[in-house]
Amino acid sequence: MKPTIPLLLMLKLLSVLTMLLAVGTAPAAPAPGKSQPLTSPDQVPDGLAKSDWASIRAAYEAERHAFQPVEGGWQARNPGQQWTTKFDRRGFLAQPHGANWQWGLELKGYGFPGAVRAIAGVPGVKAEGQRLSYDWDAAVQEWFVNDRRGLEHGFTVQARPEGAAEAPLQFDLAVRGTLTPHLTADALGVEFRDAAGATVLTYGGLKVWDADGKVLASRFAPADSQRSTPNDQPTLRLLVEERGARYPLTIDPIAQQAYLKASQVTAHDYFGRSVAISGDTVVVGAHNEDGSATGVDGTENELAPDAGAVYVFVRSGTTWRQQAYLKATQVTANDQFGFSVAIAGDTLVVGANLEDGSSTGVNGTVNELAPDAGAAYIFVRRTGGNGGRTWSQQAYLKASQVTANDQFGFSVAISGDTVVVGANLEDGSATGVNGVVNELAPDAGAAYVFVRSGTTWSQQAYLKTSQVTAGDLFGTSVAVAGDTVVVGATLEDGSATGVNGSVDELASGAGAAYVFVRSGTTWSQQARLKASQARANDYFGRSVASSGDTVVVGAPEENGSATGVNGTLDERALAAGAGAAYVFVRNGTTWSQEAYLKPAAVGTSVVSPN
DSSP states (O other), rough: OOOOOHHHHHHHHHHHHHHHHHTTSSOOOOOSSOOOOOTTTTOOOOOHHHHHHHHHHHHHHHHHHSSSETEEEEEEEEETTEEEEEEOOSSEEETTTOOOOEEEEEEEEEEEEEEEOOSSSSOEEETTTEEEEEEEEEEEEEEEEETTTEEEEEEOOOOOOOTTTTSOOOEEEEEEEEEEEEEEESSSEEEOOTTTTTTEEEOOOOOOEEEEEOOEEOOOOOOOOOSSTTTTTOOEEEEEEEETTTSSEEOOOOEEEEOOOOSSSOOOEEOOOOOOOOEEEEEEEEETTOOOSBBOOOOOSSSSSTTOOOEEEEETTEEEEEEEEEOOOOOOOOOEEEEEEEEEEEEEEOOOOOOOOOOSBBBBOOOOTTTBBBBEEEEEEEEEETTOOEEEEEEEESSSOOTTOOEOOOOEETTTEEEEEEETOOOOOOOOOOOOOOSSSSTTTTEEEEETTTEEEEEEEEEOSSOTTTOOOEEEEEEEEEEEEEETTOOOOOOOOBBSOOSSOTTTTTTTTEEEEEEEEEEEEEEEESSSSTTTTHHHSEEEEEEEEEEEEETTTTTOOOOOOOOOOOOOOOTTOOOOEEEEEEEEEEEEEEEEESSSSSSOOOOOOO
C-alpha cells in the first residue's frame, strides 16, 4: 500500500498551499485572519512542525507535476519550464505558456542498419505520479519524468536487437510541432529553431550507459530538417556505439530551454564560474570579466582585468533575457567579483574573494589596503514607477576583523533575510560562535552570518568549528535554509566517520561539514558531519546544500568505484577522484546519513580543494 498523508496534514495543506506561491515576495506582517506570508520555502509556517511542512511541500510538488489522464492520453504540467505536455500513446507534444510554438518527438523505429524495427501499434502505457512510460516491446521502453528540474525523456533498451555488430545502434525520431531541428557542430545536440530562425530549445546533454555504468559514445546523425509540406515531420537519428556493452542500456538526453551568454563575450571571462536560481531569475558570475564600469548596467569595456561581473537573466513565458549587468561600487582589477553568487527572491549576494578593502562591518569606506581580504555585496530588485524592475546595491559586507588574504566571499548563501559568507583562509584560532578574533591558526577558515532588518544589514554571528586547526579551509562552502547553516571544511583532517565522532588529525584532507542552528538570535553548532568512510584527501565538504531537514555534502576526490545509491564502500582507491555525495537528514536535533550517492558510471579525476 502506498503511504498516505494523514487527514490532519491534508487539512493543513489546504490552508497553506497559497503560501508556497507567495515565496520570494517581500515579507509583511499578516493581517488578522490572513495566512502567514513566507519569505523562503524552508520557512515553517506558524503552528506546523518541520516534518509536517516537509510532507506538505512534498505532496504539493508531486501533485502539480503528476501525469493526469485526459482525452486521448495523458497530460503533465511543468511550472518550472512553463509548458504543458500531452502524451498520446505515440509520442509527446509540449506547448509553452504564452509562446506561439510547439515541440515534441515520436519514436519511429530502432535497431541496426538493415534491421531497423518500425514502431507500430499502441504501447503499454503506465502512469505513476511523476513518471510515465511507453513499453513498445519486450526490448525497448520509452519513459518520461516530470519534476522541478523539468521534463526528462529517455529510453531503456533491455536486450540487444538483432543486427550487424560493427554498426551503431540507431533510434529514428520524428519531430512534432512547429520547430525545425539543426544539429550542433559536434553532433552532440540538436537546436530547435522557430520560423524566424531563433533557437528556442536545445535537445542535448546526451548520455548513454550500460548495465555496468560504462558510458557509451553517442551522437545525433544528420537529419532531414526541411518540410516539403506543412504536415511533413522532419526526422532525427540518434546513434549509440554499443559494441562491448552489457545490456540493459539507458539513453538520457535533456531538453534545454535556453543557452545563456553574457551581453559582451570575451575570452577567459569564466562566465558560469558561479550560478544561482530563484523562481524565474538566473544569476551567473563571471569572476574574470575585465570591465571597469561600476554599479548596474554600466558601459562594458576591458579596462580592469579580472575585476569580475555578474549577469541577471529573467524568464517571461519561455523566453529568457538579460535583465542586469552588475558590478561593484568600486571596481579594481583582480577582485574576482562574481566568484560566488546566491539569490533568494529579489535579493542577490555576490562574493568578491580577492577584493582588497580594509574596512570592517557593513558599508564601510572602500580602499585598497588589505590585499585579497575579500568582500560580499548585496543587491536588491525593485519595481519602478513605470512597472520596470531595477537592481541596486544595498550593502557592502566585510568581516568584523579584516586581514589580507582571508578571501571573505569565497562562498555565499542566502535564505530570506539571512546571508552567510565563507572566508576559507581566515586565520582565527577561536572555537565555536562569536569567539575572540585573532590570527593564530593560518587558513583555518571562518563563516559569517549577516541579517537584515528593514533595509539595514548587520553581522549576527562569527562561526568557527568546535576544534580549530590551521589549514582546514572551513568556509570553502556554505549553505543556509531558514535557521540552519551548513559550512564545509574541505581540508579538515579527522578520521572519524558519521556524525559527531571523535575529533582527531589522522586523515589529512578528508574533509568535514558542520551544521549550526539559530534559536532567536543565538547560533550554536548542532552537528559535525563526516562521510561513512573517511579517507585522506577526499575533500568532503567541498560543496554543501541544505533544504529543510536535509543536507547534501560533496566529496569530489572520493575514490569509490561503486555506482548508484548506497553501493558498497571500498578501502582501496579503485576509482581515484571519482567523487561522491552524501545525504544527511535530521530527526529532531539528531542527524544521520541517509544515502551515499555515486553516478551511474564512475571515472577518475583530480580536483582542487579550493
